[in-house]
Amino acid sequence: MKRVLFIADMNDIVKNMNEAMLPFFRVQLCTADEKFIRKMIPIYQPDIVLVFLNQLRLIQVQELKVILDENEKLPVVMVGSMYEFREYGFDDGNIRRLVRPVSNQEVISILCGMLALDYAEYEGALEHREDRRKHILFVDDNPLLLRSMKALVGDKYRVSIAVSASQAFEIMQKDCPQLIFLDYEMPVVNGKMMLQTIRSTPRFAKLPVVFLSGVADKEYIKKILQLKPDDYVLKPAQKERIFDVLKKHLGA
Known part of the structure; x- marks a missing residue:
């Protein structure tokens, strides 16, 4: 893999860019510190x-310009x-200057072109990585x-969303999920009805279904659990609870 030295101040945009490059390049993230950059170039020997x-101070840019x-x-x-x-x-x-706003794919395409690499290979690698996510x-x-x-x-899972049971079944027919989080109190076709349809459809019968509900009443929850969903999450759902459920049913 070609080596990219990525000089930037860390933020969410930089983090996303760094992750997007990983399937195709070896990436070394480096803060815009003059002494650190001078050490990293001979050690890492980047290809580009x-x-x-963004967010670099004038003095940092001036020092970077000298190094370049x-x-x-x-x-x-x-x-x-x-x-x-x-x-x-x-x-x-x-x-090579790229004016913001610019997408991760555009940046990677330019990097590939300057390194005489086939950008289509990157796209294939990315699709392969996404297909492997649950x-x-x-x-x-x-x-x-x-x-x-x-x-x-x-970031960790491939996620589809639906605002109704009909939309959900349309998605399921095209791309069957490995786990469903299902709102119990949906209008028209509610969670109970959708769960019954899932369980009566051979293709979907064994899919783990987790009910989401905004009602904290014990008797109400007991009634929901009698329908035998695979799990239950109270809304608003906490991050730790969601990931605990994912780990329990998907093993990761």
Whole structure:
């Protein structure tokens, strides 16, 4: 694998970019510290340098510019705004500049092109990685809850969401999940009815189904458990509880 030295101040965007590159490159994340960068270049011997200018201080950029000038044969991809490129003097030279906003895929495509690699191989590797993740379906008529659940577990699992039973079954027919989180109090076709349909359908009968409910009453919960779901989670669902359920039923 080609080696990428990724110079940036850590934040969620940088973290996501770093993770996106891992299937295709060896990546070394490096803070914009002049002494650290000078040590890392000869030790890591990168094939290319990726720099995110966002949140870097002027002194850091000035020191970085000196280091890059000293290593002029090292290819560099830099992500920033037009203002940052002009302000810091990166509006000319051999540095490949990408203006924000730019997607992870666009950055990786440019890195591949500069390293004479086939970007299609990256896409294939990414698809392969995603296909291997376990598939979870969240069914709830609350779009806000669905978005929060997808954000919570989406890094580790492949997540589908549905706002109704009919939409959920449509997803299940095309791409059967390995676990279903199902809102018990949905309108029209509620959780009880959907669970009965799942259990009576041979293809889906053995799928683990976890009820979600916003009612904390003991008798109500007892009534729900009599339907024999595989588990039960009280809303608002806590992160630890969701991951405990996932570990229990999916083993990871």
